[in-house]
Amino acid sequence: MTAIITDDTRTKRNVAFLVAAQAILGSQMPMIFTIGGLAGANMTRGTGYAWLATLPISMIVFGSMTTAPWLSPFMQRYGRRRGFFLGAVAATIGAGLSALGLYYGSFPLLLAGSYLTGIYMSAQGFYRFAVSDTASPEFLPKAISYVMAGGLLSAFVGPQLNKLVQDSFVVPFVGSYLAVMGLNLVGMFLFLGLDLPRGNRRKETAADRIGLRTRRALLRDPKILVAVIVAMVSYALMNLVMTSTPLAVVGCGYEKNNAADIVSAHVLAMYIPSFFTGHLIARFGVRTIMSIGLVILAAAGLANLAGVQIADLEQPGLWSFYTGLILLGVGWNFGFIGATTLLSSAHRPEERGVVQGLNDMIVFGCVTLASLSSGLLMNGDGLTAAQGWSHVNLFMVPFLALAGGALIWLQLRPKD
Numbered sequence: 001m002t003a004i005i006t007d008d009t010r011t012k013r014n015v016a017f018l019v020a021a022q023a024i025l026g027s028q029m030p031m032i033f034t035i036g037g038l039a040g041a042n043m044t045r046g047t048g049y050a051w052l053a054t055l056p057i058s059m060i061v062f063g064s065m066t067t068a069p070w071l072s073p074f075m076q077r078y079g080r081r082r083g084f085f086l087g088a089v090a091a092t093i094g095a096g097l098s099a100l101g102l103y104y105g106s107f108p109l110l111l112a113g114s115y116l117t118g119i120y121m122s123a124q125g126f127y128r129f130a131v132s133d134t135a136s137p138e139f140l141p142k143a144i145s146y147v148m149a150g151g152l153l154s155a156f157v158g159p160q161l162n163k164l165v166q167d168s169f170v171v172p173f174v175g176s177y178l179a180v181m182g183l184n185l186v187g188m189f190l191f192l193g194l195d196l197p198r199g200n201r202r203k204e205t206a207a208d209r210i211g212l213r214t215r216r217a218l219l220r221d222p223k224i225l226v227a228v229i230v231a232m233v234s235y236a237l238m239n240l241v242m243t244s245t246p247l248a249v250v251g252c253g254y255e256k257n258n259a260a261d262i263v264s265a266h267v268l269a270m271y272i273p274s275f276f277t278g279h280l281i282a283r284f285g286v287r288t289i290m291s292i293g294l295v296i297l298a299a300a301g302l303a304n305l306a307g308v309q310i311a312d313l314e315q316p317g318l319w320s321f322y323t324g325l326i327l328l329g330v331g332w333n334f335g336f337i338g339a340t341t342l343l344s345s346a347h348r349p350e351e352r353g354v355v356q357g358l359n360d361m362i363v364f365g366c367v368t369l370a371s372l373s374s375g376l377l378m379n380g381d382g383l384t385a386a387q388g389w390s391h392v393n394l395f396m397v398p399f400l401a402l403a404g405g406a407l408i409w410l411q412l413r414p415k416d
Helices: 009-044 055-078 080-104 107-125 127-133 140-149 151-165 174-193 215-220 222-251 256-271 274-284 286-310 318-344 349-378 385-394 397-412
Strands: none
Touching: 009 055, 009 080, 009 107, 009 127, 009 140, 009 151, 009 174, 009 222, 009 256, 055 080, 055 107, 055 222, 055 349, 080 107, 080 127, 080 174, 107 127, 107 349, 127 140, 127 318, 127 349, 140 151, 140 274, 140 318, 151 174, 151 256, 215 222, 215 349, 222 256, 222 286, 222 318, 222 349, 222 385, 222 397, 256 318, 274 286, 274 318, 286 318, 286 385, 286 397, 318 349, 349 385
16 A cells, blocks of 8 residues: 655755756757748748648657657656656757758757657657656645646747857757757756656556556546546647747748747747646636647637637738737646646556556657648648648637536546
């Protein structure tokens, strides 16, 4: 039987270091998600393959999807800290390869670097789970929220740093990837301050597996299933729209810096609510907060569509981009943190390696498909940027219906 944790002193120390890691290392993600599609567009322009413009971002998410299934068990055996170092090292190498790809005009090299960045993205995704290893049940939702709130600083640092360095070389965005290398080399030393379980290196025996549920059995657990669905939909739709945003903004006649500012506002909206999301979950319940998150995601799509309709499919105003992307960030926050909290309470400690890896594999698998769909929807034959943007936001509807239906099903089930 696992002892119930009552003292959160250790957890609060870990939260402080993980918040700092989110702020410094996490700054690379808004940078890369801003420039990835634009860099891809530069390299595919005039080739007949413009629909592959968002492929660098898709490769990042694909890297995260394929990493999660082995990284989670790796961290359970060798400790979270080694997994986090591994992610930062992969991101450093990946940014270097991406810079070389841009400099020499090699799209495959850019994609290879993007895949390695995905290993970091997967490791960063486990920051939120790391606090569950030492947190009390009462402090858990707040701890997860605080760690996610570390992304608030990254929303300032990443886009503003990108503005300074994106045109520092003759080839656009090479300076951005070099700056990402620096962020990783500096930020990885924060992991030395973490006080987390070292992991269990003892080889698993048949006796250890007695009583553990299979992956199929885990997904039949209603709480785990709904947590995975809501996390999947929240993250995939956020990625779908955010990936398209720089292409839509620039395609509608605005500047690259406008796109950076809108992404910055979006990332702020993703993380500012984290200061109180945990308190809201504790007061109103995780299912209520997840439901509100889905409603806000739907409102984001409506705001983006309203901008297109008012502009008569010509040039949506910047106000619609800002409004839609801010709502998108808040909706993601409520949906994703709520799903993470529900998932963390739905499995036994000895199952966490399998459950968390399975969750992130499914979530980022769908996010990969979303980012690929983003390029197809935005760059279809004969479409203007505004028309493509409209298609992207309409694509949200069936997935919101799926997640909403799953929550209603869970709510109607007998309480356990």
